[in-house]
Amino acid sequence: DADVTQTPRNRITKTGKRIMLECSQTKGHDRMYWYRQDPGLGLRLIYYSFDVKDINKGEISDGYSVSRQAQAKFSLSLESAIPNQTALYFCATSATGGWGPQHFGDGTRLSIL
Amino acid sequence: QKEVEQNSGPLSVPEGAIASLNCTYSDRVSQSFFWYRQYSGKSPELIMSIYSNGDKEDGRFTAQLNKASQYVSLLIRDSQPSDSATYLCAVRGSGGSNYKLTFGKGTLLTVNP
Numbered sequence: 001d002a003d004v005t006q007t008p009r010n011r012i013t014k015t016g017k018r019i020m021l022e023c024s025q026t027k028g029h030d031r032m033y034w035y036r037q038d039p040g041l042g043l044r045l046i047y048y049s050f051d052v053k054d055i056n057k058g059e060i061s062d063g064y065s066v067s068r069q070a071q072a073k074f075s076l077s078l079e080s081a082i083p084n085q086t087a088l089y090f091c092a093t094s095a096t097g098g099w100g101p102q103h104f105g106d107g108t109r110l111s112i113l
Numbered sequence: 114q115k116e117v118e119q120n121s122g123p124l125s126v127p128e129g130a131i132a133s134l135n136c137t138y139s140d141r142v143s144q145s146f147f148w149y150r151q152y153s154g155k156s157p158e159l160i161m162s163i164y165s166n167g168d169k170e171d172g173r174f175t176a177q178l179n180k181a182s183q184y185v186s187l188l189i190r191d192s193q194p195s196d197s198a199t200y201l202c203a204v205r206g207s208g209g210s211n212y213k214l215t216f217g218k219g220t221l222l223t224v225n226p
Contacts, residue, residue, distance in 0.1 A: 031212065042218040043157070043201070050212070090156055094212075099145040099164060099205060102214055104156040 003027045004105035006091050012111045019078045021108050023091030030096040032074040036087040081112045115140040117204050119217035127225050132189040134220050136202030145205035148187045150198045157201055192224045
């Protein structure tokens with residue numbers, strides 16, 4: 001089983017709909033992240049969380065919200081989806097306080113029509 | 114704005130050759146550097162971490178770091194068609210930004226049989 005699991009893997013929806021992407025991890029990491037990836041723009045950080053009570057905006061948080069339900073779970077919501085939020089979304093985790101890397105889930109391909 | 118720069122490619126090499134991927138970064142005090150491999154439509158997969166000046170080898174992969182020149186590279190020896198992917202350089206921020214990885218936009222590598 002994957003250490004970082006994202007659901008759903010693919011989603012097609014319509015403009016104006018509310019969407020939730022979920023991420024769970026078994027790595028025991030405290031830090032969790034949400035990124036989106038667009039062709040030519042690379043990976044951009046949406047939100048990050050150091051623990052259940054510590055949530056922070058990344059560089060492109062407008063139009064998104066998050067919830068850290070538990071140490072192992074971090075969800076991303078689009079309250080009213082718009083077409084330019086069509087992208088590949090990744091959840092990632094990292095260990096607290098270290099210099100180590102981030103570990104990515106398999107991603108969610110989201111299309112908004 | 115801290116930046117990580119990579120040639121976008123595509124870099125094309127014949128099977129069995131050495132592929133050389135380069136990355137420069139702007140944050141002079143960065144301490145942690147990572148290379149990720151990403152197949153089309155898939156998630157970034159960590160292949161190398163490097164923290165000290167010099168070379169670090171792992172199988173066919175060698176990462177090279179020169180902090181004075183703010184330069185990190187990845188060499189892939191005996192390149193295989195399965196190495197064809199986009200390679201992302203990532204640099205961990207310093208000080209209050211040390212939670213954050215800044216990613217380059219990636220270099221597309223094609224290994225020709």
